[in-house]
């Protein structure tokens with residue numbers, strides 16, 4: 284498979300280059316030249332397969348020659364071997380035609396593990412083939428950093444550096460990052476805010492010398508390999524509910540638009556998806572854009588679902604690209620307008636195309652708490668606050684279309700957000716035992732000033748890529 288940039292001014296690349304590059308050189312995102320078609324009989328044949336095998340079959344058409352199917356199978360098996368549930372992504376029914384897809388059985392209790400565990404192994408494989416090393420640098424307000432560390436720890440070809448704002452992440456989130464003992468993992472407690480950490484990261488990526496010296500690679504949610512890995516659970520859950528003979532809708536707690544974009548890609552690969560419901564919290568740029576056609580970021584409001592507290596949904600660019608018949612001039616104009624005047628209007632035909640597949644629903648703080656309480660009362664099931672926004676939006680959809688099953692994606696384990704759960708139902712959610720034990724290990728992190736040069740020097744001294 285070859286990939287092109289949504290802005291149309293960067294070279295087409297193969298999968299391996301896209302995997303390492305992250306963002307395209309023209310500032311765009313990479314999209315496959317065409318979505319591979321999975322025939323209905325091949326979708327039906329996924330029924331009952333181990334998750335890792337389904338993943339290998341669905342991901343294979345996106346890759347290049349450096350990943351023969353038997354190598355890919357080894358990678359998917361290794362990626363999902365340590366998950367705490369044998370089904371990897373099990374479904375739980377909580378009401379008539381309403382299902383929760385549990386995506387939190389990985390090492391950091393959030394859905395990002397499903398893609399990141401595979402991404403780490405794929406990157407290591409490509410680097411080995413090319414006899415290269417890479418350095419992953421990430422900024423995190425919590426979940427992404429932990430998922431990246433768990434995915435890249437111990438890998439021979441990669442060093443990982445994660446910046447988090449000192450004193451401003453939760454105790455569980457910090458321990459998830461700092462109790463990992465592997466020598467290729469480096470955690471930096473930045474004396475600054477998350478925005479400071481992200482700004483440093485952006486400048487490091489723009490510093491061409493530094494970038495090539497340490498072989499800087501990106502793992503944030505615009506990395507195409509993450510999107511592809513996330514298509515798998517749309518297929519496995521839909522098949523469990525009767526696809527390809529039956530249509531299914533999905534409700535997805537959304538931040539950067541990576542997870543719900545994977546549902547859209549699954550649909551365009553041939554999965555019979557009825558509707559994709561974009562659930563947001565009070566940070567509702569996507570719900571507003573779908574309703575009004577105007578894409579306009581506002582300030583971020585902190586909520587009890589922090590992983591959805593975003594201003595800009597980066598992966599929306601890929602949807603816009605398709606919706607305007609892949610005309611990169613339209614995408615360039617939209618993002619130029621965003622830079623210059625802080626917003627863009629989605630062209631009318633593109634908006635109509637998007638609305639034919641997606642609907643948006645913003646869920647406020649009080650509604651989120653109410654939903655956690657309601658689902659616990661009616662089904663005895665504890666939702667985390669991110670998942671609660673999805674379940675709330677799913678109920679809205681079911682009221683209008685009761686005949687089509689809705690799968691609400693559960694993106695985090697409730698024990699990651701014990702205060703929100705306690706507020707809603709008066710109980711404290713418990714961490715799984717192996718996780719609780721791991722978090723008691725000694726912590727290891729370095730406190731650094733909010734200073735680019737110091738941080739660049741810290742990384743260059745420790746990155747093995749810089750030595751050869």
Ligand SMILES: *Cc1c(COP(=O)(O)O)cnc(C)c1O
Nearest residue numbers: 537538539540541542590694695
């Ligand atoms: C990252 C994250 C999300 C948002 O996913 P996107 O792909 O960024 O839309 C939702 N919930 C949780 C728990 C997350 O960690």
